[in-house]
Amino acid sequence: MVVLGVAFLLIGVFFAFMGVLGNLRLPDVFTRLHATSKVSSIGILGLVLASAFLVPASAPKAIALGLLVLFSAPVASQAIARSGYRDGCAIIGLEQNDIGVLYIDFPYDYTLGDPVPWEDEPPPAPDLPVPAPLAPGED
Amino acid sequence: MALQCSHLDTIQRVRPSAQGCEDCLRIGSGWTHLRICLACGHVGCCDDSPHRHAQAHFDEVSHPLVQTFEYGESWLWCYADELMLQPRQGTS
Numbered sequence: 001m002v003v004l005g006v007a008f009l010l011i012g013v014f015f016a017f018m019g020v021l022g023n024l025r026l027p028d029v030f031t032r033l034h035a036t037s038k039v040s041s042i043g044i045l046g047l048v049l050a051s052a053f054l055v056p057a058s059a060p061k062a063i064a065l066g067l068l069v070l071f072s073a074p075v076a077s078q079a080i081a082r083s084g085y086r087d088g089c090a091i092i093g094l095e096q097n098d099i100g101v102l103y104i105d106f107p108y109d110y111t112l113g114d115p116v117p118w119e120d121e122p123p124p125a126p127d128l129p130v131p132a133p134l135a136p137g138e139d
Numbered sequence: 140m141a142l143q144c145s146h147l148d149t150i151q152r153v154r155p156s157a158q159g160c161e162d163c164l165r166i167g168s169g170w171t172h173l174r175i176c177l178a179c180g181h182v183g184c185c186d187d188s189p190h191r192h193a194q195a196h197f198d199e200v201s202h203p204l205v206q207t208f209e210y211g212e213s214w215l216w217c218y219a220d221e222l223m224l225q226p227r228q229g230t231s
Binding site: 096097100101102103104105106107108109110111112113116118119 | 154158177224
């Protein structure tokens with residue numbers, strides 16, 4: 001039991017340390033969140049499991065706490081990341097934004113089979129050069 | 140990281156060139172979904188279709204913006220900026 005407890009303790013401390021290191025080293029909000037969410041999920045989970053093994057009387061509470069942390073930490077990180085993205089936080093090294101959408105005032109929705117409102121209007125006149133006005137006495 | 144499209148001024152009031160993929164109809168092929176060019180009204184087929192005529196139209200004449208030509212859909216795609224555009228009222 002003690003060996004298992006110490007093993008989980010070391011795992012938790014390792015992930016907590018790596019999360020803090022990542023928070024210091026990584027360049028933007030999203031990668032830092034990726035690192036710190038490891039602290040609040042795997043790191044905490046390791047520590048509560050360690051407490052369950054090292055202090056058996058606390059096991060039910062520790063396991064319940066671990067489960068709650070396991071489910072809530074990723075949701076919290078995702079919510080923070082989403083608000084950061086919507087707020088325009090920079091994504092370092094991004095080459096193509098596959099989820100970016102630009103919202104504009106739509107001119108018109110074309111639909112297969114539907115006539116467009118300007119169907120009967122004559123086509124616009126081509127851009128022809130405007131002749132210069134004649135000078136007096138030139139005609 | 141602000142998204143922007145520098146081709147919105149190319150949008151014209153166009154008439155669909157056909158009620159189907161213009162080039163597929165010419166060669167007797169089928170398509171998956173349709174896109175309409177917002178600069179000239181060329182109706183082409185999407186990138187999931189065998190011949191990808193909408194993309195081919197952009198490669199040929201460099202009209203960057205297409206709109207979905209499908210019922211119940213409402214979005215634009217800019218080939219030049221590789222950017223999706225949607226109606227502003229959909230932001231909530």
